[in-house]
Amino acid sequence: MSSTIKVLLAEDQSMVREALAALLGLEDDIEVVAQVARGDEVLPTAQQHDIDVALLDIEMPGCTGIEAAAQLHKALPAVKLVVLTTFGRPGYLRSAMEAGADAFLVKDAPAAQLAEAVRKVLAGERVIDPTLAAAALAEGANPLTDREREVLRAAADGSTNAELAAALHLSQGTVRNYLSTAIQKLAVRNRAEAVRIAREKGWL
Amino acid sequence: MSSTIKVLLAEDQSMVREALAALLGLEDDIEVVAQVARGDEVLPTAQQHDIDVALLDIEMPGCTGIEAAAQLHKALPAVKLVVLTTFGRPGYLRSAMEAGADAFLVKDAPAAQLAEAVRKVLAGERVIDPTLAAAALAEGANPLTDREREVLRAAADGSTNAELAAALHLSQGTVRNYLSTAIQKLAVRNRAEAVRIAREKGWL
DNA sequence: AGACCCGCATGACAGATGTCATGGGCAGAG
């Protein structure tokens, strides 16, 4: 708490990452002491930098920002976690909170909220968009089982049942059964819609 | 060329937009004189600001940065156009060039290239990632006809043939024929894959 | 132990989807 707040910034797109660093650099009390472009570099980098706050994008190669948040929360519980994302998907918010995040920001919020969120989490506050929180609560938890999610995720690229069966070591009939139950749970008509809806909700 | 380069910045996500503005603000010779969050605000805003360069994100509500580029190119041909995008899709590059863009940057390029590109286009140079340019040339032009693209785009959300036929005022058989030819042109097995491939190439 | 949910499977059926042959109308290129 002495002089400046030390921040680790994780975001895969260099231009965005460095731009966010420039933005935070304008604040006198905040200093970006490390930057990474991959989810799986977050924990190792955090361990050798003595940081106060980690700013994590969700969509990253290696592992997602949410998984990185969970790792940090376990290994370095003192570090505050701010999750940043392009998509305001309620399921993401829920997962982020379960992973121990202290703040959840969407990238189309005003830039001023970023520095503000960093200061607030360090003061022990939680920062969550109330509209998104309401949406997350309203739609309930992910209704899909692990297998259903797995099959749906594999089906997302347009694979045929036979390919899915081979890839997942299941019978074709089983693949169709899982997809069928997923389709019913999501109240849609076919796998393509199921994929779309599951994505929108952050359940995929 | 006098004192500073005047830039219009178009990008829908506030946080990213303001961060990019902060980044450009660090350069002594560049000044962001206007910011917009929608494609259809680009031209009107540009007309009342006397700008040198427009920095356009592709994915925006209202209209795409490529459409905005085409409008600017026609109405204010002196303004240099830098197109910025998350996705390095060859088809995007091709469309951007056809719309009169002077530079094409992907967001995972180093941040330093942004200011550099702004200066270069003003000096009359073109800035294009050579790898991407090669890819764009290698894969040729979009093989899909207008109708095929239209049907494929409409099918992307998981709509059924009947819904597509109704929405596009076509018969179901015609919808299936278009999808079938699109599927063959893209050398894939079903509409879902066709959608994915067309998206990846920037042909959708 | 019994009830219950999940994972996995099969078989049968209806409906959706992809392919193919075919043909008419219309525009632009040679």
Next chain:
DNA sequence: CTCTGCCCATGACATCTGTCATGCGGGTCT
């Protein structure tokens, strides 16, 4: 003017997909 390509349509066919009934084994909760 003919040729070609695109747009639109139909009908028939094979295959893929989604639904449903049913069953088995394993785990968990009471």
